[in-house]
Structures are given as structure tokens and as C-alpha cells.
Amino acid sequence: MTYQPVIGLEIHAQLQTRTKMFCNSVNDPDEKRPNVNICPICLGHPGTLPTINKKAVEHVLRLGLAVGGQLADRTEFDRKNYFYPDLPKGYQISQYRLPLVTGGELAGVALTRVHLEEDTARLIHDHKNGGSLIDFNRAGVPLMELVTEPMIKSAKEAGDFARELQLLLRYLDVSRANMEKGELRVEANVSVKRSSISRFDLKDPSPKVEPLGTTLGIKVEIKNLNSFRVVERAIDYELKRQTELLERGEKVVQETRGWDEKKGITFSQREKESAHDYRYFPDPDLPPLRFKEIPEWQNLAATIPELPWQKRARYEREFGLRKEALEIISAERRFYTFFDQVAKQLVKPELVGLAANYLLSDLAGLGSVWPAADHFVELIQMIGVNEISSRAAKDILTTGLKTSPRQAAAKRELLQQSDETVLRDLVNQAISKNPKVVADYQNGKKASLQFLVGQGMKLSRGRANPQVLARLFEEILA
Numbered sequence: 001m002t003y004q005p006v007i008g009l010e011i012h013a014q015l016q017t018r019t020k021m022f023c024n025s026v027n028d029p030d031e032k033r034p035n036v037n038i039c040p041i042c043l044g045h046p047g048t049l050p051t052i053n054k055k056a057v058e059h060v061l062r063l064g065l066a067v068g069g070q071l072a073d074r075t076e077f078d079r080k081n082y083f084y085p086d087l088p089k090g091y092q093i094s095q096y097r098l099p100l101v102t103g104g105e106l107a108g109v110a111l112t113r114v115h116l117e118e119d120t121a122r123l124i125h126d127h128k129n130g131g132s133l134i135d136f137n138r139a140g141v142p143l144m145e146l147v148t149e150p151m152i153k154s155a156k157e158a159g160d161f162a163r164e165l166q167l168l169l170r171y172l173d174v175s176r177a178n179m180e181k182g183e184l185r186v187e188a189n190v191s192v193k194r195s196s197i198s199r200f201d202l203k204d205p206s207p208k209v210e211p212l213g214t215t216l217g218i219k220v221e222i223k224n225l226n227s228f229r230v231v232e233r234a235i236d237y238e239l240k241r242q243t244e245l246l247e248r249g250e251k252v253v254q255e256t257r258g259w260d261e262k263k264g265i266t267f268s269q270r271e272k273e274s275a276h277d278y279r280y281f282p283d284p285d286l287p288p289l290r291f292k293e294i295p296e297w298q299n300l301a302a303t304i305p306e307l308p309w310q311k312r313a314r315y316e317r318e319f320g321l322r323k324e325a326l327e328i329i330s331a332e333r334r335f336y337t338f339f340d341q342v343a344k345q346l347v348k349p350e351l352v353g354l355a356a357n358y359l360l361s362d363l364a365g366l367g368s369v370w371p372a373a374d375h376f377v378e379l380i381q382m383i384g385v386n387e388i389s390s391r392a393a394k395d396i397l398t399t400g401l402k403t404s405p406r407q408a409a410a411k412r413e414l415l416q417q418s419d420e421t422v423l424r425d426l427v428n429q430a431i432s433k434n435p436k437v438v439a440d441y442q443n444g445k446k447a448s449l450q451f452l453v454g455q456g457m458k459l460s461r462g463r464a465n466p467q468v469l470a471r472l473f474e475e476i477l478a
């Protein structure tokens, strides 16, 4: 019997806003001092009233548009009731019945929903002295939760989905989405299902035939996966563990598991309290939101930039960029804003391709001292018409390009000589100085051409365009 992987993801992203989800405290993920961005509202004091952060809602709506989901005409916020020390109110404000976004699709995976909620405080366990400390800076930070359908079929596919979501969040300026900082948190639900079809029921001995693999297996939820690599490793491990359990005739237990990085295994954290009863109900302190009543939201589609998958497709279609190059360039804003600017001016695919190569091989390693886009364009054009050799171009690029590249090249005597009247002179000189080689060449020894070109280069002190030299030798000696 074989088993097929079934994976569904639940991903949280901290949103990039000036203030928190329901109060005016600053949302600063980089704040190191504990408990400075706090107020009675995000501390959960009784009698305080929350106010909805419009920007946070807008972020989720824009993400919803980008994934082709359905934006709710009317949403509400619900209280999700549970007790934990990082949640002083005793409930988290979240969305249950009416999420902001329903459906949609990303990287080939169907989305169930995307909703908005608030983050909890951060608990810091003091292992030395015992006890725990609480930092409320994170309490009430806007948090987006995205849930996929259980339809992902491999660890790699799950990793790719999460990476694509990270890119999308960054393109939209919705979240910084750094996994190692907890700005993007991935939980993987993993199960395997039988792919064979017969099943016996003792009370009814006629074999029941199910359509192939319609019944989902018991799922395990893996939490605290703090890098894409770990997401993939943990899923792979879990798929193997579950398959082996079932092959031995044992059962998968529905539970939450963690990832042990040292051992490279998942481990049981807690068994599922069958169904949590959070006693969700609409928060009476917050009004339902009516999308159509907010004028600025009627034209949100106009704020959606070119999206990662659209950019990649365009790079391939318009410039024929290699897969690797277009993936690297489209993955980082610093790269693609520069590249897009440059490509717009260069237009010709050969030149744009050349620009991509120089961007990846030379600029990428330069740190912050990139040339101005205009200068870079000029340099690429010079390389394109052999005004400068690629060797000299690299020299100019890596030593910093502060003036126009034509000026820089002239100053350092790096300009290639392509003027035929000048080069014709050099060719004639080389011919008269090397009668033996010329005779060899004319007697059919084609390799002698290289020697003659070398002589021409020498006479030009290395500045002649070798292609033009070669062509002139061929013409004159024909």
C-alpha cells in the first residue's frame, strides 16, 4: 500500500504599520527595550476600547486582491477566548465567521482564507532564575493569518509556497516577512492518505470502493518552523514518520509537534484537545466593517504593483532571461528596481541580457556603491558596440563609477579603438613588419590571423577592438 502526502499551511505575518492593530502604540519590530511600546489597550486593561487600524485592513485587502481572493463586503472581528499569560485580556481579537478574504490562489495552491488578528505578548523564559518575563511590545501588533487548502503534495512545494508568499508580502509592502525574526511564521499540517482504494467493513462484507484517496488521514500540526529549510525538513521527516507508522499497522495521533533542530526530528508537544472551544463571538466593542463604505478602498487594485510571478514571466518573455537570473533579480527589490529602470532604457533583449549578467556577476558583490542607473546603461551600451572591452568594463564597475563611464574610460585610457581609418593604418603596419606570417596566412594557415591581430593590438597599446582588427586583416589580405 502506498501513501500520498497531504499538506496544508497556516501562515502568520506581522504587518508593517506605524501603530498597532487596535491602539496608538508604536509597532516597531526592531525595538529591543522591553515594554516601551505599550498602552492600557494593548495591555488589556479593563474598560479600554479598541479602534481598528485602517492600514492593517488595507494590507490584507491588497494581498487578497493580489491572490485573486474574494474581499468581504462586510467583515467583523471576533473574540477568541482562551487563557494564557501572553494574553492579558483573556481573548484574542481575531476573525472567525467573516474573514477579510476568502479563496484565491498562490503558487498553484488554493487558499481557504486570509484574516486579520492581533499578536500576543512575547514570553521570555528565564531558565537561570526560573520564572518567565513578559514583553508587551508585540502585544496587539497586527497579524495576518493565511490558511491554505490541504492540497500541497510535497515538502518542496510547501517551501516554494512559503517563499512565494514572502516575496508577495514584500512586493506589496505588507510585511517585512523575515522568518528568523518571527515576522513570518509557518505552521505545517501534515498527513498521508492511502492511495489504494478497497476497504472492508465488518458489518457489511462487500468491499467498499472509494474514489482514489478521498479520505484525508489524521493530521499533525508542526509549529515553530523558523526557516524555509526547516519547513521542508520537518515536513519530509513527518511524512516519513507517519508512513512508517501506518505501514507497521499503527495509528497516527492527532497532535501538535515541534521541530528539534539538533536531532533533525519532530517531537510531540501536546495531543489535540479534540476540538478547542474558543467560544468565538463578535467583539461588541468593534463595529462590523463595510468595505463599500470606505471610499479609498474602492480603487485598491490600482495600488497593486507588478507581482513576482508577473515580473518573472515578463523577464522571460521580453528579454529571454535565464531562469536562474530572473529568479535572483525578481527576488530582491534592490535588484529589480534597478534592473527595471535599466531595462526600460536599454530595450534591446541582447543589451538587457548583458545588463542582467553584469548586475549579477559584478554589481551584486559591490555592497552599497552601485552606479547610477544612467551610468550603468551607458556602460552596457558601450560594451554592446565594443567601445570598451568587458575586461575594462568590469574594472570600471568594481572601482566605483562616479562620473559617466565614457569619461572614466577615456581618463583611464580604456576606450577601445574601433575607428576603421585608424585601425586600417595599424593593420598595414603589422602586415609590412611580418611578411613571413602574412605569407603563411595567404598560403592557408588560418591560425596566423590570431598572431597578426595580436601584433595589431600591441601597436595600439591594447586599445584596438580585436573584432574590427580581425575583420580588417581578413579584408586586406583576401
Ligand code: ADP
Binding pocket: 006, 007, 008, 009, 010, 147, 148, 149, 150, 151, 189, 190, 191, 192, 216, 217, 218, 219
Ligand atoms: P483545525 O480545525 O484543526 O484548525 P482546519 O480544517 O481549520 O483544521 O485546517 C487547518 C489547516 O490544516 C489548513 O491549512 C488545512 O489545509 C490543513 N488540514 C486540514 N486537514 C488536513 C489533513 N488531513 N492533512 C493535512 N492538512 C490538513
Ligand code: MG
Binding pocket: none
Ligand atoms: Mg483552524
